[in-house]
């Protein structure tokens with residue numbers, strides 16, 4: 001793995017991405033990184049979200065490391081649809097990977113789980129469903145207005161992400177995949193997901209399976225997050241469930257994600273789940289752990305499992321050593337993580 | 344309010360409904376109740392889910408009190424689409440009301456909230472969205488299969504449920520309504536919901552408002568459920584969010600719901616959120632509190648606010664007096680609640 005495009009973005013994005021690069025450089029010297037200026041700041045300055053020329057340049061990289069984009073001054077949807085979702089769709093990043101662990105030392109909101117007990121990964125479909133952008137409206141701003149949103153699901157898209165989930169489960173200790181959908185109401189898409197899941201499951205007799213409706217899964221993520229190993233689900237359900245999983249494991253401040261094109265035909269993208277947090281930007285107090293863990297996902301995706309493991313170990317040591325209530329310094333955390341990861 | 348149709352249903356349904364009726368009879372003597380045999384048992388016996396003649400008879404009642412329907416032996420969708428959703432749509436029950444309170448004495452899973460701090464109600468749209476049944480598939484069981492689900496939203500349907508939410512908020516202490524949607528991705532439906540919300544909000548300057556994306560709301564329901572008063576949202580988001588709200592306030596065993604046609608053109612339906620729980624059916628150990636709280640919602644809907652308050656007070660006393668780990672007896676709980684409600 002050689003060429004990384006770095007989109008530091010807005011708010012705390014540049015601060016946390018700097019630490020992720022520091023750690024990457026420490027464990028894998030020689031990574032080539034090119035910076036791209038995208039996000040709210042660029043949009044304000046130039047009106048551009050993602051010029052075709054930049055998209056083409058990004059396509060020439062192996063991976064994208066993204067900090068955070070967005071700002072309250074940008075109208076909703078502009079950067080989401082124009083940048084984040086555009087990249088996911090243009091680069092066919094159909095595996096949206098979101099691990100959640102309750103790390104020792106982290107005080108989660110649940111009194112029912114102990115650190116170390118929760119270790120799950122949501123494999124969220126990233127290129128279909130209600131995110132397809134298929135919808136419209138008629139008679140806008142009249143009493144007769146009607147608005148639609150269409151969830152599009154293909155056997156192609158569903159099967160490949162389910163295959164990825166089973167492959168991941170096969171490499172994990174518990175070897176279990178939970179399919180989450182709403183087959184009792186969304187009968188057409190639900191049936192496609194369920195039949196495809198069963199077909200792929202039949203090829204993996206060593207992997208245990210279960211099915212849950214999305215409402216039940218949302219509940220069990222709160223009451224028994226320990227029960228999950230790999231969860232595979234559609235784009236929108238995955239969006240919701242991964243925020244619940246983050247919440248029960250200490251917040252989105254620790255949540256990493258990868259938008260992955262497993263075949264490597266296009267670059268994959270790695271980014272913390274948190275946003276640009278303009279309220280604390282520029283103060284050097286943002287927690288870079290989610291960005292660093294996203295860099296670890298990047299390492300893992302490109303076959304540097306040993307380096308990824310060292311980063312994860314550094315994060316574990318960092319989190320275990322924190323004193324609740326003490327304000328952290330972004331740079332210092334990055335220094336500690338980099339030092340620990342090469343020690 | 345005079346005529347109630349009772350659908351005791353399957354599993355623990357009859358056991359908990361009996362207690363709800365006991366309490367109703369105690370606080371409002373003279374309620375006329377007619378029993379209807381619907382659910383898994385009837386389907387197994389006769390193949391019928393909801394005959395037109397029964398639907399017509401139900402329409403002649405003021406309200407329906409439902410225990411629980413369903414059984415693992417019934418194929419998914421049969422009773423959901425054929426009975427529960429059929430009733431919601433046929434009787435235009437567009438307000439799906441789901442209160443969540445963390446009652447004193449109830450041990451919730453969160454270490455961040457104290458009993459009494461959480462008191463929210465989700466006003467879930469009940470007749471539109473992805474529940475409309477608009478979808479289909481092509482090339483089934485081939486690699487070319489495509490399946491769609493369409494979310495249908497009308498100004499008519501969105502406005503009336505938002506109006507209901509504001510009216511409810513106006514009668515509550517905190518007077519706050521949170522709109523939950525996903526406007527940054529579901530731009531057409533999201534825009535309809537957001538514009539309608541703003542228009543109705545302008546008529547209610549005394550009610551505070553906020554907007555949250557569904558993923559953020561799912562997270563905040565876990566980390567800060569105290570922040571919510573009235574939440575208004577679409578059918579599917581409401582399905583998911585109410586299970587999270589139930590989970591953080593002690594589980595669906597305590598969660599009540601009403602499927603309401605506010606105009607009274609059709610009967611409204613009141614039912615515990617929990618299912619038929621076949622694993623504990625027939626043992627007399629199911630908690631009837633959710634069914635009893637659903638009966639309280641029924642009382643409130645029909646103008647018996649004082650009787651509803653007495654039922655709620657009885658539930659509060661019951662829950663505060665429970666010893667963790669002691670198995671309850673369904674009948675005894677019903678007796679205590681009835682006695683307390685009239686004391």
Ligand SMILES: CC(C)[C@H](C(=O)O)[C@@H](O)C(=O)O
Nearest residue numbers: 080081084085239527528558
């Ligand atoms: C910003 C938004 C478009 C995005 C999504 O909905 O996927 C975000 O919530 C996420 O989870 O990455």
Ligand SMILES: CC(C)[C@H](C(=O)O)[C@@H](O)C(=O)O
Nearest residue numbers: 184185215423424427428582
């Ligand atoms: C049983 C199912 C159709 C139903 C729903 O999705 O509305 C249930 O989950 C609920 O919340 O009442």
